[in-house]
Amino acid sequence: KKILAKDAVRLDEQITRREELMSAQLLTTGKVEVKGYMDDAQTKYVDESVDYNHTQRILLTGTDKWGGTTAKPYDDLGRGCEMVMKSGFDPRYSILGVESYKRLLDDENFLKKLDISSLAIARIAPTRPIKDGQGIKYLGFISEFGIDLYAYYAWYFDREQKKPVPYIPDNKVTIAPERIGGFLYGAITQMNQAEELETHEGTRITKVWARQE
Secondary structure, three states, rough: HHHHHHHHHHHHHHHHHHHHHHHHHHHHOOOEEEEOOOOOOOOOOEEEEEOOOOEEEEOOHHHHOOOOOOOHHHHHHHHHHHHHHHOOOOOOEEEEEEHHHHHHHHHHHHHHHHHOOOOEEEEEEEEOOOEEEEEEEEEEEEEOEEEEEEEEEOOOEEEEEEEEOOOOOOOOOOEEEEEOOOOOOOOOOEEOOOOOEEOOOOOOOOOOOOOOO
């Protein structure tokens, strides 16, 4: 039973990490990659991409990229928030890649916005609740746009690149509303020890089977 319990915990963690990766892919690319074997014998492999036709993007080029001489991170965040509002949602969160976060705080024009003492435009006070090298850093709140800023410090091991890769790419910044979207789970039907079919509902269903000796 202890071995089964450990296996269940390990598998649950793997599924959670996969869901995290799928969420990150959807937020940053508008697509979700579906890759893996469909059977225990590992003979049927799936390699597909689910495209949600995500067209609401701001592509920065040349010196307009954050860190460039003509970069305007504050205005870019404002434009991103407008795009979310035009879709009928209220922007609430902005999640930044680690490098994007660093370049944001290095931008003089962004910092000047914070120096206007007569207006409460933004409040930046980084905190870092990170454990085991993974987690998020809360950066602060931009009251003009109504968004909280977070830097995402989390990586996964990419088997194709054979190295740790950040869930949120360094050069990406996402803006999203609160409580939009979610995961749907299908019912699982399997045979119990009495060799009867049972259908289960839930986010995690342990696969079991009956064996007669």
